[in-house]
Amino acid sequence: xxxxxxxxxxxxxGVMTRISGLFSRRGFNIESLTVGHTERPxxxxxxxxxxxxxxxxxxxxxxxxxxxxxxxxxxLDHERIxxxxxxxxxxxxxxxxxxxLLQLITVLQARILNSSGSIWVLEIxxxxxxxxxxxxxLSQYTILESIRTGKIxxxxxxxxxxxxxxx
Amino acid sequence: MKKGKxxxxxxxxxxxxxxxxxxxxxxxxxxxxxxxxxxxxSTIRHIQARHEQGAAHMADGFARASGKTGVxxxxxxxxxxxxxxxxxxxxxxxxPMLAITGQVSRTMIGNDAFQEVDITGITMPITKHNYxxxxxxxxxxxxxxxxxxxxxxxxxxxxxxIPKDVQTDEFANQHEKRRVLEGYNPTTKxxxxxxxxxxxxxxxxxxxxxxxxxxxxxxNTYTDVAEFxxxxxxxxxxxxxxxxxxxxxxxxxxxxxxYHGSRxxxxxxxxxxxxxxxxxxxxxxxxxxxxxxxxDAKIIHIDVDPAEIGKNxxxxxxxxxxxxxxxxxxxxxxxxSSNIQSPTEHPRAxxxxxxxKQRESINNGNNGKINDKGLDxxxxxxxxxxxxAAEAFPNALLVTDVGRHQIFAAQxxxxxxGRNFITSGGLGTMGFGLPAAxxxxxxxxxxxxxxxTGDGSFLMNIQELITAAETGINxxxxxxxxxxxxxxxxxxxxxxxxxxxxxRFTQDIQFDRLAADFGCRGDRAASESELQHAVVxxxxxxxVTVIDCKIGEEEHVYPMVTGRNLLELTxxxx
Ligand SMILES: Cc1ncc(C[n+]2csc(CCOP(=O)(O)OP(=O)(O)O)c2C)c(N)n1
Numbered sequence: 001x002x003x004x005x006x007x008x009x010x011x012x013x014g015v016m017t018r019i020s021g022l023f024s025r026r027g028f029n030i031e032s033l034t035v036g037h038t039e040r041p042x043x044x045x046x047x048x049x050x051x052x053x054x055x056x057x058x059x060x061x062x063x064x065x066x067x068x069x070x071x072x073x074x075x076l077d078h079e080r081i082x083x084x085x086x087x088x089x090x091x092x093x094x095x096x097x098x099x100x101l102l103q104l105i106t107v108l109q110a111r112i113l114n115s116s117g118s119i120w121v122l123e124i125x126x127x128x129x130x131x132x133x134x135x136x137x138l139s140q141y142t143i144l145e146s147i148r149t150g151k152i153x154x155x156x157x158x159x160x161x162x163x164x165x166x167x
Numbered sequence: 168m169k170k171g172k173x174x175x176x177x178x179x180x181x182x183x184x185x186x187x188x189x190x191x192x193x194x195x196x197x198x199x200x201x202x203x204x205x206x207x208x209s210t211i212r213h214i215q216a217r218h219e220q221g222a223a224h225m226a227d228g229f230a231r232a233s234g235k236t237g238v239x240x241x242x243x244x245x246x247x248x249x250x251x252x253x254x255x256x257x258x259x260x261x262x263p264m265l266a267i268t269g270q271v272s273r274t275m276i277g278n279d280a281f282q283e284v285d286i287t288g289i290t291m292p293i294t295k296h297n298y299x300x301x302x303x304x305x306x307x308x309x310x311x312x313x314x315x316x317x318x319x320x321x322x323x324x325x326x327x328x329i330p331k332d333v334q335t336d337e338f339a340n341q342h343e344k345r346r347v348l349e350g351y352n353p354t355t356k357x358x359x360x361x362x363x364x365x366x367x368x369x370x371x372x373x374x375x376x377x378x379x380x381x382x383x384x385x386x387n388t389y390t391d392v393a394e395f396x397x398x399x400x401x402x403x404x405x406x407x408x409x410x411x412x413x414x415x416x417x418x419x420x421x422x423x424x425x426y427h428g429s430r431x432x433x434x435x436x437x438x439x440x441x442x443x444x445x446x447x448x449x450x451x452x453x454x455x456x457x458x459x460x461x462x463d464a465k466i467i468h469i470d471v472d473p474a475e476i477g478k479n480x481x482x483x484x485x486x487x488x489x490x491x492x493x494x495x496x497x498x499x500x501x502x503x504s505s506n507i508q509s510p511t512e513h514p515r516a517x518x519x520x521x522x523x524k525q526r527e528s529i530n531n532g533n534n535g536k537i538n539d540k541g542l543d544x545x546x547x548x549x550x551x552x553x554x555x556a557a558e559a560f561p562n563a564l565l566v567t568d569v570g571r572h573q574i575f576a577a578q579x580x581x582x583x584x585g586r587n588f589i590t591s592g593g594l595g596t597m598g599f600g601l602p603a604a605x606x607x608x609x610x611x612x613x614x615x616x617x618x619x620t621g622d623g624s625f626l627m628n629i630q631e632l633i634t635a636a637e638t639g640i641n642x643x644x645x646x647x648x649x650x651x652x653x654x655x656x657x658x659x660x661x662x663x664x665x666x667x668x669x670x671r672f673t674q675d676i677q678f679d680r681l682a683a684d685f686g687c688r689g690d691r692a693a694s695e696s697e698l699q700h701a702v703v704x705x706x707x708x709x710x711v712t713v714i715d716c717k718i719g720e721e722e723h724v725y726p727m728v729t730g731r732n733l734l735e736l737t738x739x740x741x
Contacts, residue, residue: 009350018291025292055477062474068296068316071350 002031003057004076004083004153007046010069011037018067019046028052028060032150043071047152076153083153085131087124092142094118101141108134119144127151175303176205176334178342179267182310183211188238190214190229190609192222194249196242198269198282201334214609214638217630219246221602223253224628227262228606231589232564232614234387236263236317237606243269244282247328248289252596255293257324259593260408261385263317264324265310266290270299272332286328295323303336308345320353321472322385353471357488357496365443365467365484366500372441374518375401378424378453381408381592382446382470382490389413389584391494392445398502401443401515402522404432406453407577409446411588415581419519421526425453426728427574431526433726433733439464446470446490449479450593459732469493546719549647552698553579556617556645559702563587564607564614568600568624571653571724576619578724586611598627601644605631608640615706618644622676623652629681635711636686642712643705644687646678649718657723682713693717 009015016035023030031049038045050060057075064073093101095118105112105122108130114121124134128151135146173181179202183191192214195203206213216222219241226237237257241250247268257264271280287297296316298309306329313325369375383392392413396403403413404424413420424432436442442464447453454460457479465483468476469490476485486493549572557563557580565582566589567573573590582588589607591599604618625646635642647653655670679689688708692698698716705712725739 014287017288021291059474059478065350066472066474068348068351 001051001053003050003052004078004081004151005048005050005057005061005064006074006076006153007048007064007070008038008040008072009044009046009067010071011042011044012069015044015069018069019048019064022063022067023048023050023060026059026063028056032148034150034152036152047150049151074155076155080155080157081153082156083127083151084125085128085151086149087131087135087146088113089122089124089135089138089146090144091120091122091138092118092144093120097141104137108137110134171340172337173303173340174201174205174334174338175300175306175329175336176201178303178306179310179329179334180205180209180211182307183238184209186311186314187235191238191240192216192225192229192606193240194219194222194242194246196244196246196269196282198243198271198331199240199246199267199334200269201331202240202267202269202329214605214634216602216634218628219249220253220598221605221628221631221634223250223264223266224256224596224599224602225606225609225631225634226264226266227253227257227260227599228566228589228603229610230257230262230264230322230606231260231384231603232586232607233610234385234586235610236265236314238265238267240267241269242282243271243286243331244284246282247284247286251289251293252594252598254290254324254326256591256594256596256599258293258295260381260591261322262324263322265313265317266324266326268326268328269334270328270330273301273330274332276330286326290326293324294326295321297326297328299328300330300333303333303338304341304343306333307342311345312348316351320351320355354473354487355471355489355492357469357486357493359496361484361486362493362496363500365486365497368441368465368467368484369399369443369497369501373514374439375399375441375443375515376435376439377401377403378436378442378444378447379403379405379409379412380445380447381406381412383409383412384446384586386446386471386490388446388490388494391491391498393417393584395494395498395501398498400519402435402519404428404435406447406450406592407590408592410577410590411582411585412445414584416583418523421522423577425733426455427578427724427726428728428733429526429578429726430734430736430738431522433728433736434525435522436461436464437733442466444468444470445494448472448475451479452592454479455728455733456731547692547694547698547716548722549575549649549716549718550579551695552645552647552692552716552718553619555695555699556619556643556702557581559699559706560615560617560643562615563617564589564611566590566600566604566607566616566618568618568620569595569597569654570621570624571657571721572619572621572624572647574724575647580619587614597621597624600624601628601635602631604642604644605635605638605640608635608642609638612640616640616642618642620644620646621653622646622648622650622672622678625678626676629685632682632685632687632711632713640711641709643702644682644711644713645702646713646715647718647721648676648678648715649721650675651721653721654724660723661727661729678713678715682711682715687711687713689713689715691715691717
């Protein structure tokens with residue numbers, strides 16, 4: 001089972017190493033990790049997808065909370081989550097397939113970032129599932145390269161749920 | 168230097184003084200000499216170890232014996248890496264320590280400069296937190312913060328790495344403000360609702376037992392534990408780290424439980440319906456296989472570290488907080504309640520009586536008691552030596568190394584409640600004993616400090632005998648010299664093909680002579696009567712005495728869990 005956790009922390013050198021090091025040291029497996037600035041200056045927010053049951057998640061959360069620079073850890077509620085992931089896909093498309101591909105691009109609400117001859121670079125945004133299926137659909141053409149950002153996520157509604165160090 | 172100016176090194180020393188540092192355990196090198204220069208004009212006493220590992224364990228031993236944060240100092244590169252075992256040892260046992268390392272100058276960092284090592288990278292997983300200081304005016308606030316982190320919440324080591332040019336940099340004597348640590352807020356106050364619920368469960372329990380762990384000692388709550396036990400009259404077992412959490416002479420103390428626990432203690436835990444766990448992390452040496460651990464028990468788990476709750480065993484009722492806050496409140500709820508029956512009427516009284524009887528019958532099995540064969544012929548064994556030492560040193564502060572003698576000491580050398588038992592429980596670091604005992608003796612000069620070590624462990628930091636002699640401490644070292652790595656031999660005997668090439672020494676070392684060369688008093692004992700003389704003499708002597716205890720063919724240390732649960736014990740012959 002996967003969980004999406006969100007970590008608010010001080011934006012200082014080494015914080016990334018501390019967080020990712022904790023995952024590997026404790027044997028927790030990271031599926032994806034994104035990090036960036038937030039509305040608060042000097043603070044970053046990580047979105048990390050981890051594999052594991054509820055017990056594993058509980059340990060991850062508590063161990064993260066022990067890091068001095070970690071301010072808050074949330075387990076994002078899958079019901080209320082708003083998530084986005086970004087992918088760039090480079091496909092090779094032959095003359096005879098172009099019309100079909102253009103149609104598919106419209107359906108997927110993808111964008112063409114660049115096209116040079118038969119090589120097109122597409123941009124896809126969506127929740128992780130729709131990015132999965134978009135890439136899946138595109139694989140009928142030749143995918144030369146593709147890359148995904150990993151997801152970022154927020155919960156709907158009022159800003160935050162209660163502190164995560166409740167027990 | 169101009170007025171109103173300071174340097175990083177001076178700021179460091181001043182901040183250490185302000186934090187109440189009396190002692191620094193250290194070793195010099197190119198990258199920390201500016202700090203030594205500044206230390207010369209300080210009231211802080213420097214104890215020069217003979218190896219940085221020794222310095223780290225000394226700081227740790229000092230911390231464990233005093234409750235204050237121990238400070239050690241090393242140079243960059245090899246000096247810093249030599250601290251690593253000591254830092255990891257402190258981390259595993261939640262001991263407050265500040266380790267200061269010199270680093271190459273800022274401009275050289277990352278260039279593989281001479282004696283450069285990324286010590287913050289190396290120690291990240293074995294510290295509570297660590298720092299690489301980037302400018303001289305950060306020194307004071309970071310050192311203050313480091314003390315705060317090391318000595319609050321669940322204690323632990325903090326490393327501060329200071330580049331040489333930061334040490335020498337002049338700066339206008341105006342320090343950066345200490346940051347607010349938004350992400351660090353240890354919960355100390357226990358939840359009142361949880362405490363009330365705990366009281367209710369405790370009142371009802373038929374077969375309750377207390378597990379006392381090292382947290383009781385780091386939070387100085389041995390008297391609170393004693394008060395609680397008096398109120399409810401329920402039995403206590405302890406972990407290795409929790410040996411001195413509760414008076415070893417109290418009849419309700421069933422002793423060590425777990426992998427080397429007594430049958431009575433392991434029965435108490437295994438058959439209990441309610442465990443009150445105080446400051447313990449349910450380490451694997453305590454629980455044995457988790458699947459079979461205390462199947463019938465509800466667990467009330469008090470700990471300051473929320474991450475320990477539910478980590479290894481599920482808690483029926485967690486209480487996160489400082490034991491010093493939680494336990495007295497729990498005691499007062501229980502003593503105030505009108506429906507509490509007197510300890511002797513409650514159904515749990517029968518349970519307690521059964522356990523005490525079981526313990527009695529084991530004790531009568533002549534465990535470690537003086538032999539009646541006639542003292543001179545009696546073979547010297549570790550339990551016999553320990554019994555004699557315990558008699559000669561009542562109220563000792565006992566320190567051990569790691570191995571068979573460590574377990575024997577935990578079982579056969581009773582101590583009073585308090586900071587009276589120091590051992591490397593979590594990391595099991597051979598070589599910890601001597602330097603830790605030096606730190607402890609410096610922290611508690613009025614106490615009789617006794618180190619029980621093995622010939623294997625002792626050799627791992629034996630150079631610190633010189634330090635011990637220099638400092639003028641009083642210390643008795645008893646080397647259980649069996650010319651073996653006893654614990655290893657026991658494992659090879661039990662689980663491997665009993666080939667002992669790596670666990671037997673051919674060389675018979677005369678530790679008394681060696682000690683004399685290092686400036687200590689050396690003595691030796693090959694029989695029980697010799698030993699009795701030796702310990703009595705040592706108890707009266709000034710300075711450091713090393714007694715080379717010539718142990719014959721040593722018995723294995725039992726009980727030992729050899730099956731799938733804590734009751735499948737091999738007990739050996741008593
Ligand atoms: C630094 C270190 N290396 C190896 C070990 C593994 N080990 C555990 S006990 C032991 C033997 C200890 O021998 P000794 O100090 O003579 O004590 P004894 O068991 O004979 O009482 C060894 C090698 C360890 N705990 N620590």
